[in-house]
Amino acid sequence: MDQLLDRFCRYVRVETTAVEVTDAYPSSPGQLTLGKVLADELQALGLDDVRVDEHGIVAATIPATAPGAPTIAWFAHMDTSPEASGKDVKPIVHEQYDGGDLVLPGDTGKVLRPAETPELAALAGKTIITTDGTTLLGADDKAGIAVIMTAAARLVTDRSVPRGPIRIVFTCDEEVGRGADHIDVEALGAVAGYTLDGEGAGTIENETFSADVAVVTITGRNIHPGLATGRMINAIRLAGLFLSRMPWQRLAPETTSGREGFLHPYVLEGGVDSATIRIILRSFDAGDLPGHAEILRQIGATVLAEHPGATIDVHVKRQYRNMVEGLEKEPRAVALAVEAMKRIGIEPQMHSIRGGTDGSRLTEMGLPTPNLSTGMHNFHSPLEFACLEEMETAVKVLVELARFWGREK
Numbered sequence: 001m002d003q004l005l006d007r008f009c010r011y012v013r014v015e016t017t018a019v020e021v022t023d024a025y026p027s028s029p030g031q032l033t034l035g036k037v038l039a040d041e042l043q044a045l046g047l048d049d050v051r052v053d054e055h056g057i058v059a060a061t062i063p064a065t066a067p068g069a070p071t072i073a074w075f076a077h078m079d080t081s082p083e084a085s086g087k088d089v090k091p092i093v094h095e096q097y098d099g100g101d102l103v104l105p106g107d108t109g110k111v112l113r114p115a116e117t118p119e120l121a122a123l124a125g126k127t128i129i130t131t132d133g134t135t136l137l138g139a140d141d142k143a144g145i146a147v148i149m150t151a152a153a154r155l156v157t158d159r160s161v162p163r164g165p166i167r168i169v170f171t172c173d174e175e176v177g178r179g180a181d182h183i184d185v186e187a188l189g190a191v192a193g194y195t196l197d198g199e200g201a202g203t204i205e206n207e208t209f210s211a212d213v214a215v216v217t218i219t220g221r222n223i224h225p226g227l228a229t230g231r232m233i234n235a236i237r238l239a240g241l242f243l244s245r246m247p248w249q250r251l252a253p254e255t256t257s258g259r260e261g262f263l264h265p266y267v268l269e270g271g272v273d274s275a276t277i278r279i280i281l282r283s284f285d286a287g288d289l290p291g292h293a294e295i296l297r298q299i300g301a302t303v304l305a306e307h308p309g310a311t312i313d314v315h316v317k318r319q320y321r322n323m324v325e326g327l328e329k330e331p332r333a334v335a336l337a338v339e340a341m342k343r344i345g346i347e348p349q350m351h352s353i354r355g356g357t358d359g360s361r362l363t364e365m366g367l368p369t370p371n372l373s374t375g376m377h378n379f380h381s382p383l384e385f386a387c388l389e390e391m392e393t394a395v396k397v398l399v400e401l402a403r404f405w406g407r408e409k
């Protein structure tokens with residue numbers, strides 16, 4: 001476990017925050033820095049085919065010990081969420097966590113309280129890693145990377161586990177929805193994949209949202225306010241009108257739960273001249289999404305009818321689709337993950353994510369890829385933390401997964 005903790009703490013110190021609005025890939029140079037570190041380590045571990053491709057994606061292969069067994073793939077993403085700073089991350093290791101409040105020293109207003117975080121209360125006695133309160137931790141998804149690295153290190157030195165070839169892939173820009181953009185699924189030649197990008201321990205995520213994004217562009221007419229009578233059309237005001245007409249009481253993340261979908265405006269920018277609203281559309285049933293897009297177009301039409309002279313464009317782009325159907329094509333992808341967890345004494349929980357993973361896209365591209373727990377909690381926040389014992393559990397799950405797949409043909 002020392003090596004696992006050492007790897008994790010080294011990886012989170014590399015700033016790899018993804019950038020949403022850029023054409024560059026990867027979106028931030030730190031991802032290339034971390035990729036280089038990881039490629040060197042994979043090489044030192046003695047893996048085959050270690051490479052960093054022109055997009056910054058790191059790949060390697062754990063060689064097979066069981067001839068004829070199917071190839072599988074393990075994925076984790078190197079970037080971290082742009083929702084909180086990932087610069088100068090200072091991981092703090094709390095050994096034998098006493099179950100009390102954890103005051104984060106860099107910002108004492110930030111306190112992790114077991115009373116507010118039941119999953120923390122359940123981890124008393126374990127090793128918890130937090131931030132100092134000024135950044136996110138980046139356990140999402142460097143816990144996944146450290147877990148895969150550690151499992152690879154154990155497997156290469158232990159030929160007693162029968163296994164097929166295992167492809168390791170560290171991706172870029174998952175947090176901005178571009179993690180699978182440059183993955184060549186065919187070249188991987190795998191029958192199933194696993195993203196190590198899930199919360200806690202013992203969970204298999206086999207269902208995700210289906211997702212589109214809408215960009216609403218409102219064009220007004222600007223003129224000096226002193227001359228504006230009857231002439232100015234203020235795009236900011238129209239954006240306000242547009243937002244006020246969205247059905248937030250029945251279709252917003254803050255008012256829905258479980259299997260309900262939503263429309264969620266998450267970026268608003270602009271001036272009098274023009275304004276842009278970015279809205280995500282989410283549902284477990286992809287068939288709902290055209291209806292959700294239609295709601296936005298109708299709102300645009302009502303605002304426009306009251307303000308002729310403006311323009312309102314609603315442009316909808318596909319993001320990813322629910323993985324549940326794709327997983328049915330290779331039932332072993334989930335079934336063997338269940339077996340692997342049971343083998344180390346965990347009763348796995350199946351879970352539907354109110355979000356997406358790289359696996360949503362990979363599954364759609366033909367590689368069935370459920371998501372597995374890796375010991376992270378409270379991600380995308382300065383209150384993010386990870387549990388070392390849960391990460392170790394994830395390593396053991398991967399080793400058993402390799403073994404179960406090694407017995408397949």
Ligand SMILES: [Zn+2]
Pocket residue numbers: 077140141174197
């Ligand atoms: Zn993640």
